Amino acid sequence: MSDVLKFLQQRNSAPRLCAPGPDAAQVEGLLQAALRVPDHAWLQPWRFNVITGAGRDRLGQVFVDALLANDPLAAAAAQDKARAAPLRAPVLIVVSCLVQPHPKVPRDEQLLSAGCAAHSILLAAEAMGYAGVWRTGSYATDHTVKTALEHEPSQEIVAFLYLGSRDSEAKQLPLREVDNYVKYWNQ
Numbered sequence: 001m002s003d004v005l006k007f008l009q010q011r012n013s014a015p016r017l018c019a020p021g022p023d024a025a026q027v028e029g030l031l032q033a034a035l036r037v038p039d040h041a042w043l044q045p046w047r048f049n050v051i052t053g054a055g056r057d058r059l060g061q062v063f064v065d066a067l068l069a070n071d072p073l074a075a076a077a078a079q080d081k082a083r084a085a086p087l088r089a090p091v092l093i094v095v096s097c098l099v100q101p102h103p104k105v106p107r108d109e110q111l112l113s114a115g116c117a118a119h120s121i122l123l124a125a126e127a128m129g130y131a132g133v134w135r136t137g138s139y140a141t142d143h144t145v146k147t148a149l150e151h152e153p154s155q156e157i158v159a160f161l162y163l164g165s166r167d168s169e170a171k172q173l174p175l176r177e178v179d180n181y182v183k184y185w186n187q
């Protein structure tokens with residue numbers, strides 16, 4: 001079996017991440033991989049926010065602001081959790097989709113392309129020896145967050161990618177039978 005095929009068959013997420021994460025040149029390599037995803041009509045709808053270092057503290061404050069905008073009485077513990085969320089990895093990439101009106105390419109297809117971009121980044125990071133996890137949650141659709149990230153009204157966040165080094169053993173991969181998911185038509 002080719003190494004690439006085996007790599008793809010064994011991809012898995014790492015919820016616990018530590019330093020080091022990909023450096024600036026490596027992040028550019030990840031983004032170059034993202035820019036080669038399938039893209040109907042070449043709309044290039046993908047957009048990225050790369051958040052590292054003290055940028056993670058800024059994002060943490062944005063999460064706190066979002067929390068308080070929705071719940072002005074949010075408990076201190078909830079605020080601390082929001083503030084600390086971006087510190088769970090050394091590098092975050094917010095993948096979004098700038099949805100554009102198009103007669104042949106509906107919103108869903110543009111979002112799928114952005115999802116492919118997120119997946120390519122995860123795969124590319126793993127190929128570099130790093131690990132990552134794709135998260136969304138309520139902040140992905142939060143007005144305060146989108147405003148802070150300077151997103152357009154039609155820009156939708158599809159992923160908060162947390163990237164870094166694996167902080168624990170890779171989990172046991174589930175055994176999945178292809179036949180449980182597929183129907184074949186061959187006659």
Ligand SMILES: Cc1cc2nc3c(=O)[nH]c(=O)nc-3n(C[C@H](O)[C@H](O)[C@H](O)COP(=O)(O)O)c2cc1C
Nearest residue numbers: 011012013014015133134135136137138158159171
């Ligand atoms: C669109 C999308 C959103 C996700 N959001 C979250 C999330 O907010 N929190 C989370 O723990 N996992 C989330 N996940 C799942 C993880 O990224 C991961 O796939 C899951 O933990 C299974 O691990 P595995 O990828 O190693 O099989 C999301 C996955 C996708 C595709």
